[in-house]
Amino acid sequence: MHVYAMALEKGGVGKTSISVNLAAAFARLDLRVLLIDLDAQRHASRWLGVDTEALTVEDSFLGVAVQHRQLADCIRPTAEGIDVVPGHKELVALPDVLNRSMGGGIYVLKKALQGLAETGRVYDIVLLDLAPARGPVLATALAAATRCVAPVQAADLVLQSLRDLAESIVQAQEFNPQLRGLSVLRNNYTPRAALDRVYDQALGEGYSPALLQTIIPPRAIIRLASGAQQSVFSYRGPDDTAVREAFLKVTEELLVLDGVPSS
Ligand SMILES: Nc1ncnc2c1ncn2[C@@H]1O[C@H](COP(=O)(O)OP(=O)(O)O)[C@@H](O)[C@H]1O
Numbered sequence: 197m198h199v200y201a202m203a204l205e206k207g208g209v210g211k212t213s214i215s216v217n218l219a220a221a222f223a224r225l226d227l228r229v230l231l232i233d234l235d236a237q238r239h240a241s242r243w244l245g246v247d248t249e250a251l252t253v254e255d256s257f258l259g260v261a262v263q264h265r266q267l268a269d270c271i272r273p274t275a276e277g278i279d280v281v282p283g284h285k286e287l288v289a290l291p292d293v294l295n296r297s298m299g300g301g302i303y304v305l306k307k308a309l310q311g312l313a314e315t316g317r318v319y320d321i322v323l324l325d326l327a328p329a330r331g332p333v334l335a336t337a338l339a340a341a342t343r344c345v346a347p348v349q350a351a352d353l354v355l356q357s358l359r360d361l362a363e364s365i366v367q368a369q370e371f372n373p374q375l376r377g378l379s380v381l382r383n384n385y386t387p388r389a390a391l392d393r394v395y396d397q398a399l400g401e402g403y404s405p406a407l408l409q410t411i412i413p414p415r416a417i418i419r420l421a422s423g424a425q426q427s428v429f430s431y432r433g434p435d436d437t438a439v440r441e442a443f444l445k446v447t448e449e450l451l452v453l454d455g456v457p458s459s
Pocket residue numbers: 206207208209210211212213214239328383384385412413414415416418419422
């Protein structure tokens with residue numbers, strides 16, 4: 197089971213867009229995919245058609261962290277063939293909850309994922325959609341992850357956020373030997389644009405071994421598909437081939453890096 201934490205403290209870089217569409221791309225490869233929405237904004241859950249207003253806080257990961265609910269009981273299927281642990285607005289309390297039970301608390305997600313197999317639920321890929329923050333939620337995600345994927349755009353604060361994230365990963369590796377490292381995914385990027393070239397040089401200097409080759413281009417379909425509560429694979433609209441191919445290429449790159457997924 198590969199567990200990918202989608203993280204960067206900077207907001208709006210594409211963590212949720214990539215979580216949802218990468219999950220859909222993995223599902224297209226007939227892999228069993230679980231997406232856990234750890235963001236109180238619960239955009240990933242809504243994108244996948246989950247009516248989060250109709251859910252209680254126990255239906256989210258907070259139910260596992262606070263009430264020791266089984267993760268399997270929080271899982272719902274979606275039309276995209278992706279299973280989801282939905283977000284809830286009360287997830288804003290998750291950092292405090294995790295802080296209070298720090299020690300044993302940091303492994304709450306890792307243990308919950310390990311417990312899934314005992315309930316008969318087996319996944320090849322788990323994607324963790326994180327809120328734009330550092331702190332206990334990121335630490336808990338990194339304690340459970342096998343890789344951290346950071347979407348980046350040519351924007352202020354991205355390089356600083358990336359430095360901070362790389363530091364958090366090194367710290368997490370001390371207690372999670374399964375965490376293989378960081379992959380940097382350029383999103384909303386136009387390789388020939390002057391600003392993106394400047395960022396590319398900086399990324400190449402600081403992160404070249406971590407840089408994924410595939411670039412997710414800027415495309416309106418990502419926003420349109422979100423509005424239609426569909427992945428870019430299900431949404432029928434203009435200029436979609438390049439985006440779908442890009443997401444499929446990212447799955448290939450990750451599977452090559454991490455080997456064929458094992459149950
Ligand atoms: N490659 C892209 N092309 C066009 N719009 C994008 C792209 N990636 C993300 N977006 C848009 O940018 C906004 C922020 O993306 P989001 O995934 O919510 O970021 P985050 O989860 O990191 O805060 C969203 O409105 C999304 O539709």
